[in-house]
Amino acid sequence: MNWFFRFMNSSVGKKIIMATTGLLLCSFLIIHLFGNLFLYGGPELFNTYVERLASIKPLIRVIEVILALIFLFHIINSLWLTLSNRKANPVKYEVNRAQDNSSFFSRYMGITGSIVFIFLAVHLSTFWYRFQIDHDGGQFYRIVTGDAVGFNNPYITGLYILAMILLGFHLRHGFQSAFQTFGLRYNKYGKLIEAIAVLFWFAIPLGFVLIPIYFGLLKGGF
């Protein structure tokens, strides 16, 4: 197991953990967005969908634990990397025109990631938690669209829209960066990866943003 710990402790190994966990979280986004689309079908369809999920609770719990572990690895590993990277670069330049040689998205991964994390904490403590305590069912649609923690609350709607835009920024760099880390960015596949990346940094966050916009701004009208 020596080789394994040596690999995990190396800078490249830590980047590979970031990339692996990041891409796994990306795949979760697809499943999550798919579920969210049931909202457009109205209360009955959405509530039935959530109740179906509730009927396979043991499986869902296992998936939730795995998902939480992936998040945890991604976050703790990023903190470790950020701290060691700061240690490697303790003195800042008087003038540094970083905007001339790198993208905004690549330089502010920590900030966009942290705000998405704050969103995640709010998201879990509102929607996820309330879904767990709603035992009689039938209220799921109202929780999401209502004015307590739902999209009829302008603060919640605002936070969701902001967080999803920042998630798009995070994935604008993160998705293609993961392939670079895996060493899968040969020149001939570069364009293909960039094309798939658009799905993750633009289409999926847009899908998530449209939900608070539709149920909060258009349908709810606060």
Place this chain on the structure above:
Amino acid sequence: MQVFLKVWRQADAKSEGQFVTYTVENVTEDMSFFEMLDMLNNQLVLKGKEPIAFDHDCREGICGTCGLFINGRAHGPLRGITTCQLHMRSFDDGANIVVEPWRAEAFPVIKDLIVDRTAFDRIISAGGYISVNTGGVPDANTIPVPKPKADEAFDAATCIGCGACVATCKNSSAMLFVAAKVSHLALLPQGQVERKQRALNLVAAMDMEGFGACTNTGACEIECPKEISIVHIARLNREFLKASLL
């Protein structure tokens, strides 16, 4: 033309440094940046002051000795050149120019604008070479190398070890430098024998020297005077992954 310089001055590795401003007059646009500094240094010497220390050798962009952070860019504002290839025609008359040494924990400042880059030498000595037994020189044509691979290996081999990649990286990562060495030798038949060990040893040496991890911002390939692509970093990652797991 005249320029206003703000230069980092530091007596030695242990001293605290500070910025000192200088006005340099009678600069011509044909002067190289270093000729302008030479002129300033002459004036400083005549006044009995300590000249500004900066690294330089070939002054034609091939040795990798020079390297200054000028107005927020490694090797100045132009692409694909070293500091010694920068000319004063790249600046306006009356320009303010901030000149700083490379900043990285692994590249400590020795004096003024000179940093200690022996960390790179230690990385190379960890395996950035091929072991060749002594004996007669083999005929070059006995080892066939496909032309596209030879070209790609050569692109990586153009690294002059100036350290601009580290200097410009927000994490002070040496990945482009290490990638250039690993990629260059992994592409050629002569590099195959030590291929796995080279990837493992060079990454370990890089981590031990205190360089940061790569976050794929791509700043290094923009500032590299030899324009070495981060595709080589992808290859290093692949080499390291294969060497570690297979």
